[in-house]
Amino acid sequence: MNVGTGPRRAQQPPLPEPTAWHEVSLTVNGEPVAAQVESRLLLSDLLRQRLGLTGTHVGCEHGVCGACTVLMDGVPVRSCLTLAVQAAGADVRTVEGLAGDGEPLGPVQRAFHEQHGMQCGFCTPGFVMTCTALTGRAERPDEETVADELSGHLCRCTGYQNIRAAVRQALDESFGPQEAE
Amino acid sequence: MKPGPFDYIAPAALPEALRLLSDTERDGKVLAGGQSLIPMLNMRLARPELLVDITRIPELDRLGVDADGALRIGASVRQSTVAADPAVRAGWPLLAAAVERIGHPQIRNRGTVCGSLVHHDPAAELPAVALALDARFTVARAGGSRTVPAGDFFRGTFTTDVEPEEIVTEAVVPPLRAGTGWAFRELAQRRGDFAAVGLAVLLRADGAAVGSARLVYCGVGGTPVRVPEAEQALVGREFGAASRSDAARAVGAVLDPPGDVHASARWRREAAEVLLARALTEAWERTT
Amino acid sequence: MNTSQTGTRQTGTRQTGTRQTGTRQTGAPRTGASDTGAASGGRAADGPWIGRALPRVEDERLLRGHGRYVDDIRLPGTLEAAFLRSPHAHARITRIETDAARAMPGVRAVWTAADIAGLAPVVNEAELRVPEPLRRELDPLVRSLPHPLLADGRVRFSGQPVAMVVAESRYLAEDALEAIEVDYTPLPVVVDPDEALLPGAPLIEESWGDNLALEAATSVGDPDAAFAGAAVVIEEEFRAHRHVASPIETRAVQAAPGAYDGRLTVWSNTQTPHRLRDHLAQTLGTAAEAVHVVAVDVGGGFGQKGIIYVEEVLVPYAARQLGVPVLWREDRNENLTAASHAREQVHRIALAADADGTLRGLRDDFVVNFGAGTFTGLVVPYNSVVHLLGPYRVPNVDIRVRAALTHTAPTSPYRGAGRPEAVFAMERALDRLARELGMEPVALRARNLITPGELPYRTGLLDRSGNPQEYDSGDFPQLLRRAEEMADLPAVRERQAALAAAGSDHRIGVGFAVYLEATGLGPFESARASVLSDGRVRIALGTPSQGQGHRTSMAQIAADAIGVPFSAVEVVGGDTDTVPYGVGTIASRALVTAGNATHLAGRRLRERILAAASARLGVPATELTLDGDAVEHHPTGVRAGLAQLVAEGHELSETAHFHPPGFTFAGGAGVVVVDVDTATGEVTLDTCAMAHDAGRIVNPVIAHGQIAGGVAQGIAGALYEEMRYGPDGQPVTTTYMDYLVPTSAEVPDLELAEITTPSTLNALGVKGLGEGGAIAPQAAIANAVEDALAPFGVVVRRGPLTPDRVRGLLREATGTTAPATV
Incomplete structure (x- = not known):
């Protein structure tokens, strides 16, 4: 098998589109991507429909539920409130980029599994991406920061308790156990 | 819930952006962080023909303190950048505190301070804070620019002094006098929601008395609402329960808030009084 | 081999063997x-x-x-559907013009009612069926209003589908929706279920002559005598408010006609795939086995996905007509306005008791708002009937339920399905009775709980299947004791008194709610x-x-x-x-x-x-x-x-x-301690605890997760969520900015205690627990808020207890307008 080495070419949009087109290049999960996008295409739809990265979910398309959260240049953002064309040049990470095929789950993913911080799994990738950014900080974020970040996501299944436990576990693993207050 | 069609251009320089916006053939709109605009696009409540993305214009991405000690926030500076900036946190803590109450971190990582101000949702935190801090805005158009003080900037719900062909290139926030106490409080049912009622307070002490006071609400009208009557009830008097309750009474008498799905007018008026009492105490403790 | 077996029913032996495996569960399950x-x-x-x-x-x-949720399965060449929805709650359609839409780029087809005249409307037949014994004994009125696939000449609620566009993308489909012209003549509207039942109310279905969709009445003992001879009678009106399931994954369906086997494959996030299969086969005129329904990776359902919707029929129809895969993924606005709503009931309930608090009788006359349709017949109304009495001994009972059609989105079961509503009415009524008697509410409950020695216990009602309702197993007094312990009631009363004595803005209150749940339908x-x-x-x-x-x-x-x-x-x-x-x-x-x-x-x-x-x-x-x-x-x-x-x-x-030989009864006792800021009306949960019994637990981690999730939804309904309509029938809370699903910041940790009384009705000894957590919180929180504000004379009659509503209650009760401002 000959594996291509050039930028990955997103599937051509299969439709006539009455608006301008743009050639955008960005990095998705470490891989260079070149895609032709219409102005109005949302980043969430670029990822899901053109690049096949359906782990990023869409729950409200007005920025409240957080299911579509991805990392853009290292920080969590709503991919439903970002135009694909705005992501030109950006480094985007999705849940698919956290652990490669054949690799074990990453620490954040493992924490959600071990703490039963998920049920239907639909909101989970968003939570996992926000938590990944938290564990990637230079120092352990304080409780207030963690609470603030988590409030940017809706979960309808768990009641949040186990999600908070999962985030604590992931932070403990990254920064060492939290000192008692 | 998908946007209708539009064109998109991301000019590299301000004059080009202004030229695009002055094109009367096309209904253009400025796009910065998009955290207010894109939900409206997705719901097709906004239908611009052209989006002019100003985030690729290097000069608009500046955040810093100028020679006069004023904070200058460029049009494309993200809210999270402002809230985390050490100089902002030290010199403009009211601003930092208010920015941290905008939406959620995931929103603030994209949203801009200037964008929120120009969008002017009457429930938003920043317009009230801009008014409290006597901020001013540099508004550019093809061939020139002007400066608009916050007091003249906010015209009505989702309406400011900015014309469609203009761009707010920066917000300028004068330095706070040393020793000024401040507080930002808001009531919202869920964390991260727009304030049902919010309040920015600046207080200066003159011994045991209040030397100066600035009280500005959000969520109680079409624009941020300053309440001079309540300020007057405080200034020159010893700070305490009596002046606080006089100020609260003035607020109750003056405010005429709207009722909506989140809260009735009556609750807003009551809550505004409660917030005032609580925020004044907090701000007073911060005076030195 | 394909055999069938009925579980054994141990009605002869009394089940008293409660195993106290209860481990006190704090924090996340380890x-x-x-x-x-x-x-x-x-x-x-x-x-x-x-x-x-x-x-x-x-x-x-x-x-x-x-x-692989439905929206993730996009076969090559998949087209996307979008629906034009009525902007009116009630109107006559006088003209629909789709030519311009059909000419839009990327549009493959547009359908209106006229184009699908041969397709049968949706009737959720399985849900509308009345079990024979119930029909025989109660003879309930259960009317069926078929749901037209697309509005045919008249729209009955804002959000009802009027036209379907299929295009090469959702973007293009939505562009085309804007090009469809519809002329509407608005008609009179009714949104309140009580008003809908008044003579002269605007009609949802003219041929009916009224809006009464359902009526059933049942009684036990001699309620008239019980009320006449009681030492104390309280009468109250309690309203369960409308809210919605709101799964984070909205509804979605994709259908693909099979190129090689001729079958139709339908990926739907339905909770009832076989029912959907049969329904599609019937509507599309094909054999059931020619339809293959797959419902894997579903992002939450909570009942909302447990019924058949018109979109679920139209999308497969479009795929068959066009010969290519068609996908529809509901957006949040559609979910909030056009997927089923739930919970809205008005109870007029009365309790009769002896001076020592022993319950003599219950009367309840309640109305369910069905919205503009009959999705599920008796399911929710009768569920409320058979869960009203809960774990209490009530010898004399008189219950009537009616369901009204209104010009609002149709309602259907949502986690709890009539139980949270009934428990809200009953547990609120018990607290009112306790207040009247000057009793500690928990003591009133304890006095009336059915004891393990009385099990199996027959209430005298008929269950949903029409059999005599029988509680198979449980230990209700122990559930209540465990809840009481977790709340530390004496300490709460002490703090409460101290805050009152100090005249604090903040008041605390404690509220209980005990429920039973018939599980294993x-x-x-x-x-x-x-x-x-x-x-x-x-x-x-x-x-x-x-x-x-x-x-x-x-x-x-x-x-x-x-x-x-x-x-x-x-x-x-x-x-x-x-x-x-x-x-x-x-x-x-x-x-x-x-x-x-x-x-x-x-x-x-x-x-x-x-x-x-x-x-x-x-x-x-x-x-x-x-x-x-x-x-x-x-x-x-x-x-x-x-x-x-x-x-x-x-x-x-x-x-x-x-x-299953009958329903097996799970149960629980919820308790909350609330802090109410009387100045702002804000309610904070200091303690949120639940003692529950779901029989033998198969996987404790999963079971506790189910309870915690249910409790969170109950809290949401108690304090935050309400699906609101204006008097014109316009939905008000149509986005997540206005419909307030709570975040992690609003939902506290749940303290959980567990007791285990194995079911006597199945070999595994298990009971259902998916809905249980959602049943008690609304009643418990309302009771706690009323308890906190009792010195002011506040009575809580409905939720959600938003700051605005709590302040309103205080103003109303105290007659003062000014909040404390110091």
């Missing part, structure tokens, strides 16, 4: 290594798989982003257990999972039944090709019905495996043991691998059906 080591697939040397806190097998795929569920070519076992179920973790819990049941390792079992639910029929995952039934079907199928498969090995090895089956992936003859050490047996042509599969 899944220590000792529990989970076996998940790697070892033998169950240290006891059964049931009862272990195994982490879920479904997680890994989902955590890698490899879930019949008529049956199916499970097929098969050894695969690699020697692993597959369990195929009629019940899909929307996050309940069936792949784990059902595998635990199967592993025990068959005698193979947990890791050798895989579970498939929600694929109509894998079992011929199933009912679905609704009504807290999957664990009871599918779990016991799995158990039965597993036991039979075990026998079949041993018989096959016996024949193959030439030794008696009684000398064989199942050891991992092989059968071993211990005396000689000869083995026959399961894979080998299959490869040699042994049929190693069994299908079993479990027909």
Whole structure:
């Protein structure tokens, strides 16, 4: 098998589109991507429909539920409130980029599994991406920061308790156990 | 819930952006962080023909303190950048505190301070804070620019002094006098929601008395609402329960808030009084 | 083999053997290594798989982003549908013009009612059926209003589909919606269920002559005498407000006509795939087996996805007409306005009691708002009827329920399905009675709880199936005691008094709510257990999972039944090709019905495996043991691998059906301590605790997650969420900015205590627990807020208890306008 080495070419949009087109290049999960996008295409739809990265979910398309959260240049953002064309040049990470095929789950993913911080799994990738950014900080974020970040996501299944436990576990693993207050 | 069609251009320089916006053939709109605009696009409540993305214009991405000690926030500076900036946190803590109450971190990582101000949702935190801090805005158009003080900037719900062909290139926030106490409080049912009622307070002490006071609400009208009557009830008097309750009474008498799905007018008026009492105490403790 | 068995019903023996396994659960359930080591697939040397806190097998795929929810399955060439929805609550359509839309770029087709005149409207027949004994005994009125696939001449609620566009993308489909012209003549509107039942109210269905969709009445004993002779009578009106399930994954359906087999494959996030299959086959005029419905990876359902919607029929129809795959994924605005709503009921309830608090009688006359349709007939109204009495001894009862059509979105079951509403009315009424009697509310409850010695207990009502309602098992007094302990009632009363004495803005209050839940709805569920070519076992179920973790819990049941390792079992639910029929995952039934079907199928498969090995090895089956992936003859050490047996042509599969003999009763007691800021009206939960009993627990981690999730939804309804309409029938809370699903910041940790009284109605001893958590919180929180504000004379009659509403209650009760401002 000959594996291509050039930028990955997103599937051509299969439709006539009455608006301008743009050639955008960005990095998705470490891989260079070149895609032709219409102005109005949302980043969430670029990822899901053109690049096949359906782990990023869409729950409200007005920025409240957080299911579509991805990392853009290292920080969590709503991919439903970002135009694909705005992501030109950006480094985007999705849940698919956290652990490669054949690799074990990453620490954040493992924490959600071990703490039963998920049920239907639909909101989970968003939570996992926000938590990944938290564990990637230079120092352990304080409780207030963690609470603030988590409030940017809706979960309808768990009641949040186990999600908070999962985030604590992931932070403990990254920064060492939290000192008692 | 998908946007209708539009064109998109991301000019590299301000004059080009202004030229695009002055094109009367096309209904253009400025796009910065998009955290207010894109939900409206997705719901097709906004239908611009052209989006002019100003985030690729290097000069608009500046955040810093100028020679006069004023904070200058460029049009494309993200809210999270402002809230985390050490100089902002030290010199403009009211601003930092208010920015941290905008939406959620995931929103603030994209949203801009200037964008929120120009969008002017009457429930938003920043317009009230801009008014409290006597901020001013540099508004550019093809061939020139002007400066608009916050007091003249906010015209009505989702309406400011900015014309469609203009761009707010920066917000300028004068330095706070040393020793000024401040507080930002808001009531919202869920964390991260727009304030049902919010309040920015600046207080200066003159011994045991209040030397100066600035009280500005959000969520109680079409624009941020300053309440001079309540300020007057405080200034020159010893700070305490009596002046606080006089100020609260003035607020109750003056405010005429709207009722909506989140809260009735009556609750807003009551809550505004409660917030005032609580925020004044907090701000007073911060005076030195 | 396809056999059927009915569970044994132990009505002769009283079940009093409560095992107090209750572990006090604080913080997140732990899944220590000792529990989970076996998940790697070892033998169950240290006891059964049931009862272990195994982490879920479904997680890994989902955590890698490899879930396949309906919107993720986009076959090449898939077109997308979008719906034009009525902007009016009630109007006549005088003209629809679609030519311009049809000419838009990328648009493949546009349908209006005129284009689909031959297609039958949707009737959720299974849900509208009245069980024969109920019909005989109560003769309820149950009317059916068929839902037209697209509005035909008249729209009945804002959000009703008027036209369907199929285009090359959702973007283009929405562009085309804007080009459709519709002329409406607005008509009078009614949104309130009481008003809808008044003479002269605007009619939803003119041919009916009124808006009465359902009426049923039942009584026990001599209620008139009981009320006449009672020492105390209280009468109140309580309103359960409208809110919605709001799964984070909205509804979605994709349909693909099969190019090679001619079948229609439908991926839908339905909770009832077999019902959808049959409905589609009937509407589209094809054989049931020509339709293949797959409901895997569903992002939450909570009842909203448990009924058949018009969109679920129209999208497969479009795919068949166009010969290509068609996908529709509902957006949030559609979900909030056009997917089913729930909960809205108005109760006029009265209790009669002796001076010592002993309940003599209950009267309740309540109205359910059905919205503009009849999705589910008796399900919610009668569920409320049979859950009103709860765990209490009430000798004399008189209940009437009516359901009204209104110009609002149709309503259907939502987690709890009539139980939270009934419990809200009953538990609020009990607190009012306690206040009247000057009793501690918990003492009033304790006095009237049915004791374990009285079980099985007949209430005198008929259950949903029309059989005499009988509580099979439980220990209700213990549930209440555990809740009381967790609240530390004496300490709360002390703090409460101190705050009142200090005249603080902040007041605290405590509220209880005790409930029972009839679980394990019949008529049956199916499970097929098969050894695969690699020697692993597959369990195929009629019940899909929307996050309940069936792949784990059902595998635990199967592993025990068959005698193979947990890791050798895989579970498939929600694929109509894998079992011929199933009912679905609704009504807290999957664990009871599918779990016991799995158990039965597993036991039979075990026998079949041993018989096959016996024949193959030439030794008696009684000398064989199942050891991992092989059968071993211990005396000689000869083995026959399961894979080998299959490869040699042994049929190693069994299908079993479990027909529950009746409802098995789960129960719980919730308690909350609230802090009310009387100046702002803000309510904070200081303590949120629940003692629950769901029989034998298969997987504690999953079970506790279900309870916690249910409680969170109950809190949401109590304090935050309300689906509101204006008097013109316009929905007000149509986005997540206005419809306030709580975040992590609003939902506190749940303190959980568990007692276990195994069900006497099934071999596993399990009870359903999917809905239980959601039943008590609204009543408990309302009781607590009223308790906190009792010195002001506040009475809570409806939720959600927003700051605005709490301040309104205080103003109303005290007659003062000014808040405390110091």
